[in-house]
Amino acid sequence: MNIFLHFRDLIYQQVQNKYRGMFALEDIKVEYPRNSQYGDICSNVALIISEKTQKNPKMIANTLQRDLQYHDDIEEVSVEGVGFLNIKVRLKFWHNFLREVLILGDTYPEINIGNGEKVNIEFVSANPTGPLHLGHAKGAIFGDSISNLLFKCGYNVTKEFYINDGGNQIENLTRSLEIHYQRLFNKDVELDQDCYQGQYIIDLAKELKNKHEDQIKSFRDNEAKAFLEEFAVSNIIQTIKNNLVKLGVFHDFFTSEKRIMEQGKIEECLKLLKEKGLLYSGLIKKPKGQYCNKLHQKEQVIFKSTLFGDDIDRVLIKPNGAYTYFASDIAYHLDKVSRGFNNMILLLGTDHIGYKKRITSAVSALSEGKAKLDVKFCQLVKLLRNGELVKMSKRSGNFIELTDVIDEIGRDALKFGILSKSSDTLIEIDLEKLKKQNKDNPIFYVQYAYARTESIIRRAKDIGVNIHYTLSHDHIDLSLLDSTYDISLIKILALYPKILLSCLSTLDPHKITYYLYDLSCKFHQTWSKGMKKEDIRFLIKNNIPLTHARVLLAYSVGLVIKSGLKILGIEAIKEM
Numbered sequence: 241m242n243i244f245l246h247f248r249d250l251i252y253q254q255v256q257n258k259y260r261g262m263f264a265l266e267d268i269k270v271e272y273p274r275n276s277q278y279g280d281i282c283s284n285v286a287l288i289i290s291e292k293t294q295k296n297p298k299m300i301a302n303t304l305q306r307d308l309q310y311h312d313d314i315e316e317v318s319v320e321g322v323g324f325l326n327i328k329v330r331l332k333f334w335h336n337f338l339r340e341v342l343i344l345g346d347t348y349p350e351i352n353i354g355n356g357e358k359v360n361i362e363f364v365s366a367n368p369t370g371p372l373h374l375g376h377a378k379g380a381i382f383g384d385s386i387s388n389l390l391f392k393c394g395y396n397v398t399k400e401f402y403i404n405d406g407g408n409q410i411e412n413l414t415r416s417l418e419i420h421y422q423r424l425f426n427k428d429v430e431l432d433q434d435c436y437q438g439q440y441i442i443d444l445a446k447e448l449k450n451k452h453e454d455q456i457k458s459f460r461d462n463e464a465k466a467f468l469e470e471f472a473v474s475n476i477i478q479t480i481k482n483n484l485v486k487l488g489v490f491h492d493f494f495t496s497e498k499r500i501m502e503q504g505k506i507e508e509c510l511k512l513l514k515e516k517g518l519l520y521s522g523l524i525k526k527p528k529g530q531y532c533n534k535l536h537q538k539e540q541v542i543f544k545s546t547l548f549g550d551d552i553d554r555v556l557i558k559p560n561g562a563y564t565y566f567a568s569d570i571a572y573h574l575d576k577v578s579r580g581f582n583n584m585i586l587l588l589g590t591d592h593i594g595y596k597k598r599i600t601s602a603v604s605a606l607s608e609g610k611a612k613l614d615v616k617f618c619q620l621v622k623l624l625r626n627g628e629l630v631k632m633s634k635r636s637g638n639f640i641e642l643t644d645v646i647d648e649i650g651r652d653a654l655k656f657g658i659l660s661k662s663s664d665t666l667i668e669i670d671l672e673k674l675k676k677q678n679k680d681n682p683i684f685y686v687q688y689a690y691a692r693t694e695s696i697i698r699r700a701k702d703i704g705v706n707i708h709y710t711l712s713h714d715h716i717d718l719s720l721l722d723s724t725y726d727i728s729l730i731k732i733l734a735l736y737p738k739i740l741l742s743c744l745s746t747l748d749p750h751k752i753t754y755y756l757y758d759l760s761c762k763f764h765q766t767w768s769k770g771m772k773k774e775d776i777r778f779l780i781k782n783n784i785p786l787t788h789a790r791v792l793l794a795y796s797v798g799l800v801i802k803s804g805l806k807i808l809g810i811e812a813i814k815e816m
Contacts, residue, residue, distance in 0.1 A: 241340050242349065242737040244270045247281050247313075247327065254307045255285065262292040271738075272731070279318065279326035280731065286323035297323030334730045335718040341733060341796050342711065348799060349737035353744065354395030360581035361387050364484070364491075365402040368476045369413045371440055372483040372642040374669070375589070378618045381655050381809065382663045383587045384489045385749045386616075388807045393744050398581070399491045402572060405473050406497040407565060412436065413476075414469040420445035421456075421468075440641075444475055483642050487651050488809055500572050506563055509571040509606065510541070510556065518544045518605055524555055543570075548601030570602035573613065577603070582611040585747065590617050590664070616747055621658065622668045649674045652810045656683035659808055660753045682757050683810070686801060689760035691816040692767060693798030696778045700791045703781050707795060710788050720789045725766045725776050729793060732759050736800050740807075749807060756804045763797050 248270040273282040286304060290297035301323040308327070309317045316328040341348050363383025366376045383399070390397045416435040420442050423429060431437060448456075448471060456464055477494070484490065500506070513519050521539050541557035543566075556567040576584055584603070588595060596615040603613040622629055623640055645654060653674040660682065661667050677684050697707045710716055721730070739755045770777035778790040802812040 241337055241734075242741075243281075243337060243734045244738050247283070250311060250313070251283055251285050251304070251308070251325070254304060255289065259289055259292065263288050272735070273326060278320060279316070280329040281327040282320075283325045283327070286319075286325060290323065301325055331722060331727070332719065334727055334734075335721065337734055338718055338721070338730050338793065338796060339714070341799065342792060345799065346803070348803065349740065351392065351737065351740060351744075352394035353741075354390065354393050356394065356396050357583060358398065358581055359390055359395045359583045359585065360398045360400055360576050360579075361390070361585040361587070362400045362402055363587040364480075364489075365404065366480060367404045367409050368473050368480065369409050369436060370438055370476060371479045372487075374621050374623050374640055374642060374645055377487065377642050377645070377654065378621045378658050378663070378667070379587050379589065380484060380487055380489045381658045382616070382618055382749070384809050385655075385659060385807060386585065386587075386747050388809060389740065389743055389747075389749050392740065392803075392807055395583075398493065400493045400495060400576075401491045403473075403477060403494055403496045403498075405477075406501060406568065408434075410469060410473065413441075413472050414465060416441050417445055417448065417468050417472045418465075421448055424449050440476075440479070444472065447475070486643055486646055488655075495572065495575075497568055497572065500568060500575060501563075505571040505575055506567050509574045510567070512574070512606060513543060513556075516605065518547070519556070520544065524553065543602065543605075545598050545601040545605075548604045550597040550601045554598050566598060566602075569599060570606065573599065573603050574606050577607050577611050582607065584611065584613045586613060586615045587663075588615060588617055590619050593617055614747060616663055618663045619666045622666065624668060624670065645669075645671075652687070653681070653683050655808055655810050656686070656753060659750055662748050662750050682753065685764070686756045686760045686805070687810075687813045688816055689763050690798055690801040690805070690812045691814060692763070693794045693801070694814045696794045697791060697798075700779055700787065703779060703784070703787065705779075705784065705787050705791055707791060710792055711795070716788045716792060717785055718789050718792070720786045721793060723776050725769060726790075726793060729762055729766060729797060732762055733796055733800055736804070752804050752807060756801060759797065759801065763794075 248265065248268050251268060251270070252265050267288050269284045270281060271283075273279060286297040286301035289295070289300050293300075298319060301319040304325060305317045305319055308314055308325075313330060313333045314327055315330045318326045318328075320326050344350060361383060363386075364372075364376055364380045366372060372380070387397045387399050412432075412434045413436060415432060416437075419429045419431055419435060424445055448468075452467075452471070456467065459467060481494075510519065520542055522542060524540060524542060538559035540555045540559055542553045543556050545554045546552060554566055555564050556570075557563060573584070586599070596617075600613050600615060603611050623645070649671055654669070657669055657674050658667055674681055674683070679685050700707065721727070735755065739751050743749045743751050766776065767778065774780060778787070778794050780787050780790075798812075805812045
């Protein structure tokens with residue numbers, strides 16, 4: 241049950257006869273009041289009606305107060321301020337809600353908004369020119385978490401990685417490997433400016449020499465270049481896959497740009513755009529404010545992307561006949577549409593922020609508006625070491641590999657740290673903070689809360705309370721949970737579906753981290769209070785009926801923490 245939707249519907253039923261058609265159900269806000277002294281639930285419905293009818297909101301609220309106060313779930317209704325409705329809920333409502341959580345178990349909350357709809361989410365898609373670094377981690381972690389959230393909400397999710405194995409960066413990679421390989425034979429060869437210099441490329445050259453030296457000697461020049469390219473790309477792709485496995489992130493498909501080109505997907509895409517009258521040969525118009533000397537321009541094949549909201553039309557074929565990167569990219573998205581994906585999500589770094597309009601316009605054109613592409617952006621991640629920013633660049637070789645960060649702080653701490661803010665927010669990773677085992681380290685505090693629920697369940701057996709027996713007997717008296725601490729925990733458990741729906745609406749799971757931390761704080765505080773006051777302890781030897789109920793409450797807290805951590809891609813640890 242989503243209690244907020246429950247009370248929203250209840251309120252709507254009371255007002256729809258008088259004010260039918262004046263406002264939508266979604267206009268009614270139902271939430272917890274900031275101050276619990278005002279009740280359990282508050283709503284702005286009287287203010288919404290007042291805007292439509294020009295009637296006094298307090299008078300409207302007073303009328304609703306009389307209509308609502310006799311409902312079985314409601315103990316008391318009051319009107320505060322300019323006309324806010326405050327509702328105090330009967331204790332049995334919270335007990336019935338907790339019973340429903342226990343019945344649903346690991347499936348709580350049941351959210352089936354997706355109804356099995358196919359969604360393709362592309363994330364990471366790092367150039368195969370080196371191992372993943374911390375900057376790639378953010379896209380990987382957010383992409384995986386969004387995928388888990390979509391799956392939880394009933395979508396059929398496919399996670400995809402686009403391998404950019406075409407273009408200049410691959411030529412630079414191949415040239416880099418060739419030079420480092422030659423240096424192993426004491427040849428004095430200078431690295432070009434665009435070459436890659438990291439230790440990983442040196443190690444790759446050594447592996448090439450150890451395994452394939454004789455084979456390379458027998459090659460002609462063109463054969464050697466093709467072999468080096470294949471060797472470099474395949475090995476680095478495998479390194480990237482290994483990096484992702486260590487991070488606990490898995491993709492369903494790795495799609496090659498080179499394969500897209502070899503299968504004629506670009507030509508197919510251009511033919512379709514031409515048939516729709518969306519291509520022309522001409523000169524590209526520069527954005528306003530930019531100088532353009534048309535004498536130095538040559539005709540190109542251009543896509544009419546401005547018809548779909550883009551700032552300027554976009555080049556697909558250069559004057560020399562070569563395809564632009566954009567051409568292969570829209571061909572790739574046409575390939576997604578042909579595979580039945582009308583709902584697509586693409587995670588990009590903020591350095592690609594200008595790319596959104598052109599790629600969404602292309603998808604709209606190719607699918608005749610049937611397909612939707614949602615582009616999300618991931619801001620930078622900054623790593624501080626000894627108070628100094630560590631810069632990351634594959635070419636210079638001066639970067640911190642993702643695996644090194646995981647080895648130092650663990651993947652769970654890294655994930656929670658990165659997911660603690662919105663994807664489009666700059667994040668600084670404090671390595672020392674994320675290694676601490678106290679409240680200052682949020683992930684430790686949350687995982688410790690889950691471990692504590694498991695400890696309560698184990699220790700309950702010592703006084704004859706077995707969780708399996710307790711769960712299988714619905715006669716356990718949950719009405720014994722009547723302290724403010726009990727109800728406070730139940731209320732925060734009831735907030736979980738609302739948090740998930742909020743994250744789904746923005747495709748950003750960072751609110752889950754705050755929710756889990758708040759739930760863990762509330763749980764730890766309740767446990768600590770029980771150390772001083774026996775009547776609110778989870779385990780009370782001389783009160784077995786209450787202990788049964790409290791163990792079920794602790795079990796429910798554990799269920800929700802485990803569920804939230806699963807969406808974040810983080811392990812729920814039973815013992816710490």
